Amino acid sequence: MFAARPVQAVESTSRPWSGSDLAGIQEDEMPLHFKSFRTRLLVLFLGLLAIVQIAAFLIVNTATTNSARRQIDSALVTTAESFRELLKERTGSLLVAARLLSGDFAFKKAYSTHEHETILSALNNHRHRIGADMMFLVGMDEVTIADTLHPDQHGNAFPYSDLITTAEENEYGEAATVQLVDGRPVQMVVVPLLTPTPDAWICVGFNIDNRMAQGLKEISNSEISFVARTNRGRWMSAASTLPEQDIPDLKTALERNVWQANASTIFSQSGEHYVSLVVPLEKSANQVLAVLQRSLDLALAPSRQLSLVLAGLFALGIFLSALAAIAIARRVTQPVLTLVKGAHRVRDGDFEHPVAINQQDELGELANSFNTMMTGLAERDRVRDLLGKVVSMEIADELLSKDIELGGEEREVTILFSDVRNFTKMCENRSPQEVLSILNAYLTRVSSVIESQGGVVDKFIGDAVMSLFGAPLSHADDASRALRTATGMCAALKALNREFREQGKPELSIGIGINTAVVVAGNMGSQTRLNYTVIGDGVNLASRLEGLTKYYGVPVVVSADTRSAAPEFLYRELDLVCVKGKTAPVTIYQPVVCDPGEESETIAEIEEHHLCLRFYRDRNWDAAIEGFTALAGKHPEDHLYQLYLKRLEQLRASPPPADWEGVFTFSEK
Amino acid sequence: MRWPRFSFAVVAVFLADTGAAANVQVKVVDHKGEPLQYAVIALNYSGASGKAGRPDRRAMDQIDKEFVPHVLVVEKGTPVYFPNKDDIRHHVYSFSKPKEFELPLYKGTPAKPVVFDKTGEVKLGCNIHDWMLGYIYVVDTPYFAVTDASGKAVVANVPAGTATVTLWHPRMNEKSEKTDRKLSLTVDQTASLNYQIKVRKEYRVRRAPRAGGRKY
Numbered sequence A: 001m002f003a004a005r006p007v008q009a010v011e012s013t014s015r016p017w018s019g020s021d022l023a024g025i026q027e028d029e030m031p032l033h034f035k036s037f038r039t040r041l042l043v044l045f046l047g048l049l050a051i052v053q054i055a056a057f058l059i060v061n062t063a064t065t066n067s068a069r070r071q072i073d074s075a076l077v078t079t080a081e082s083f084r085e086l087l088k089e090r091t092g093s094l095l096v097a098a099r100l101l102s103g104d105f106a107f108k109k110a111y112s113t114h115e116h117e118t119i120l121s122a123l124n125n126h127r128h129r130i131g132a133d134m135m136f137l138v139g140m141d142e143v144t145i146a147d148t149l150h151p152d153q154h155g156n157a158f159p160y161s162d163l164i165t166t167a168e169e170n171e172y173g174e175a176a177t178v179q180l181v182d183g184r185p186v187q188m189v190v191v192p193l194l195t196p197t198p199d200a201w202i203c204v205g206f207n208i209d210n211r212m213a214q215g216l217k218e219i220s221n222s223e224i225s226f227v228a229r230t231n232r233g234r235w236m237s238a239a240s241t242l243p244e245q246d247i248p249d250l251k252t253a254l255e256r257n258v259w260q261a262n263a264s265t266i267f268s269q270s271g272e273h274y275v276s277l278v279v280p281l282e283k284s285a286n287q288v289l290a291v292l293q294r295s296l297d298l299a300l301a302p303s304r305q306l307s308l309v310l311a312g313l314f315a316l317g318i319f320l321s322a323l324a325a326i327a328i329a330r331r332v333t334q335p336v337l338t339l340v341k342g343a344h345r346v347r348d349g350d351f352e353h354p355v356a357i358n359q360q361d362e363l364g365e366l367a368n369s370f371n372t373m374m375t376g377l378a379e380r381d382r383v384r385d386l387l388g389k390v391v392s393m394e395i396a397d398e399l400l401s402k403d404i405e406l407g408g409e410e411r412e413v414t415i416l417f418s419d420v421r422n423f424t425k426m427c428e429n430r431s432p433q434e435v436l437s438i439l440n441a442y443l444t445r446v447s448s449v450i451e452s453q454g455g456v457v458d459k460f461i462g463d464a465v466m467s468l469f470g471a472p473l474s475h476a477d478d479a480s481r482a483l484r485t486a487t488g489m490c491a492a493l494k495a496l497n498r499e500f501r502e503q504g505k506p507e508l509s510i511g512i513g514i515n516t517a518v519v520v521a522g523n524m525g526s527q528t529r530l531n532y533t534v535i536g537d538g539v540n541l542a543s544r545l546e547g548l549t550k551y552y553g554v555p556v557v558v559s560a561d562t563r564s565a566a567p568e569f570l571y572r573e574l575d576l577v578c579v580k581g582k583t584a585p586v587t588i589y590q591p592v593v594c595d596p597g598e599e600s601e602t603i604a605e606i607e608e609h610h611l612c613l614r615f616y617r618d619r620n621w622d623a624a625i626e627g628f629t630a631l632a633g634k635h636p637e638d639h640l641y642q643l644y645l646k647r648l649e650q651l652r653a654s655p656p657p658a659d660w661e662g663v664f665t666f667s668e669k
Numbered sequence B: 001m002r003w004p005r006f007s008f009a010v011v012a013v014f015l016a017d018t019g020a021a022a023n024v025q026v027k028v029v030d031h032k033g034e035p036l037q038y039a040v041i042a043l044n045y046s047g048a049s050g051k052a053g054r055p056d057r058r059a060m061d062q063i064d065k066e067f068v069p070h071v072l073v074v075e076k077g078t079p080v081y082f083p084n085k086d087d088i089r090h091h092v093y094s095f096s097k098p099k100e101f102e103l104p105l106y107k108g109t110p111a112k113p114v115v116f117d118k119t120g121e122v123k124l125g126c127n128i129h130d131w132m133l134g135y136i137y138v139v140d141t142p143y144f145a146v147t148d149a150s151g152k153a154v155v156a157n158v159p160a161g162t163a164t165v166t167l168w169h170p171r172m173n174e175k176s177e178k179t180d181r182k183l184s185l186t187v188d189q190t191a192s193l194n195y196q197i198k199v200r201k202e203y204r205v206r207r208a209p210r211a212g213g214r215k216y
């Protein structure tokens, strides 16, 4: 059940664009990571592309704008030049018209009358002749003699004395400028009235008006506006070719004072951008200006078209890249998700289904490696299972955990040998299958007891079992474990025998020998075939002790070393023996299991027994015989007392040599 | 035919006073110290007007579309002829207070002279040649002279006694400039007078091509 969920999650994310499915998944964050990887890839792809595209777009846009701006700039400069030329020409023709009057004899005659009305009407007459908007006659003392704009005013100081001053500085006494007259810009020329020396100044003025602007526009192909600064510092438009609604914006732009004379600036008027060139019309202060303008937007219209095409290409590029990025992301994430699924299966112990990724790239390699690993793991699992059956699980793990090599280490181990008594005899008259069945049932029980105490079955030798406590894993109480195992085995056998009795099978009896000794533990055998085991004298002794059980009529025999390693048990000393192949005598004991409530009685009997053994070793035959006889009377079924009584009878009959120390020597196994 | 008679008349003026007379030398410079041509110096004696009788006739020629001389000084009451030496017509006029007149387009010498009977400056122009400019300066004394290009002039053979010396120049401002001087002259004395006066700027007038020479 646990395994099913991640797999389900993986499957749901493997469908592209299933964000809602993802929202339901909380346990496993892996799919979310992959999702964000895909998103990251997408973002990275599109981000890079967008940067490149935007940069290209901006560069092209800036370039075209700059180029258009440059073109307009240079066109405006040319326009300004021709504009000035036009103004100069116009001034020239105005001067010519004025000069005609300065030499006009009839006017001189009229002037010589000094009659204001006459002079004024002669001035007006001439004004009509040349189409001027205003004329003034000014005395050399700069007093107005006649003024066609203000017919009733004369004798006042001439208001545009700057003009006269300029004329006085000229060698012909002539001047031309643009002058604000009653707040409106007027192109004005002044010439002397020659009678025949200069006797008065004739000023002729032409309004700068829309007609003039329109005429100039036709020649220069630019919008032209004439603006003048009023007394209050505001700009007013005197004439303009611009549409009416553009005029306020033009004034605002001028008032912002961002422009420079004869340099181009961008003015925004009614949302349209104009490259503007401001040409001052006077010599001194910038009171009257001509503003030449060309629409930047109009000039940019073709490049706007290009921008649109570029923008379209940009969008298309983003779209295609998004598709490509998704495809690539899927190509990467799909196999990874498959691998994740595989990894989950492995985690749950399923080594049977390899991941299927048919790619020739690194991910394909990874999948292959993954499958190889999976096969390896499956192989190991199989080996481990098998090994666990052949050897014990602990040894199997020990073997699998490190490199298997020949050699061992010295360690203290408690070795337990058990054997079925009279097994060969039991095999007679029975089929091999029956024998094997009995044996397997017995060994299964016994093995289970050994393993339950942390012991390791080293090997089965027919009906015999050799088991180890302290190798390959050691515990602080290995000897005690062995003793508990021995007790457990006896109990298990008792239970088994009950079953056998019911099944009509023969009952078994076993002998167990236990010894604790420092032995060599490790892998032994050849390079190609080896097994983990222990070797040493201590192992042999355990086997010998097992062999002694039948002789002493006890189920378990332990060595003195085992006894001192597990002192918490109750022991009955059996004998001091010299076993075959060993010169040093060994004290052997029987571990005693008391029935509840009989402890003190049992302990007293064991002490009585030990006292008898001392009499025996002190050659006090009579005392020993008396003691053993008493014990045997109390426990007639205990073979040990009979054994000692028999041995004592013989010793009393033929006493041993003087160096006898009570050691009983076994000459055979 | 008229030219020799005119010359004779000038000589006669100088001969009349030889003997018991003094001389007055003048030098006129402008405010920059440059010699000033066409300055008119005149000596006025109080009481007797000096000489009796009508002054002789004088002439203001037009040669190569210019007035010659540029400045002509005449005694009050002098009739002046305007002989046209060019082969085109001229139209001489004056709008000046002492004598306003007009000699409409003419060739040769108009039969009637123009009599200048008021003192003062008379500017002469020609209606068809804007650049033509001449001056007739009318004085109430026979003792006068006009400075030459070096700014010098000599009034010779003037009577001894106290005279008021007046100075005039076409471009001076008579109203602001106080140039009158009293001068006591003894017989045979040669008095020297130096003047420095301010003059107005002179404006140029465009002259039709094919004609060189003077500015005016």
Ligand SMILES: [Cu+2]
Binding pocket: B065, B089, B090, B091, B126, B127, B128, B129, B132
């Ligand atoms: Cu003329």
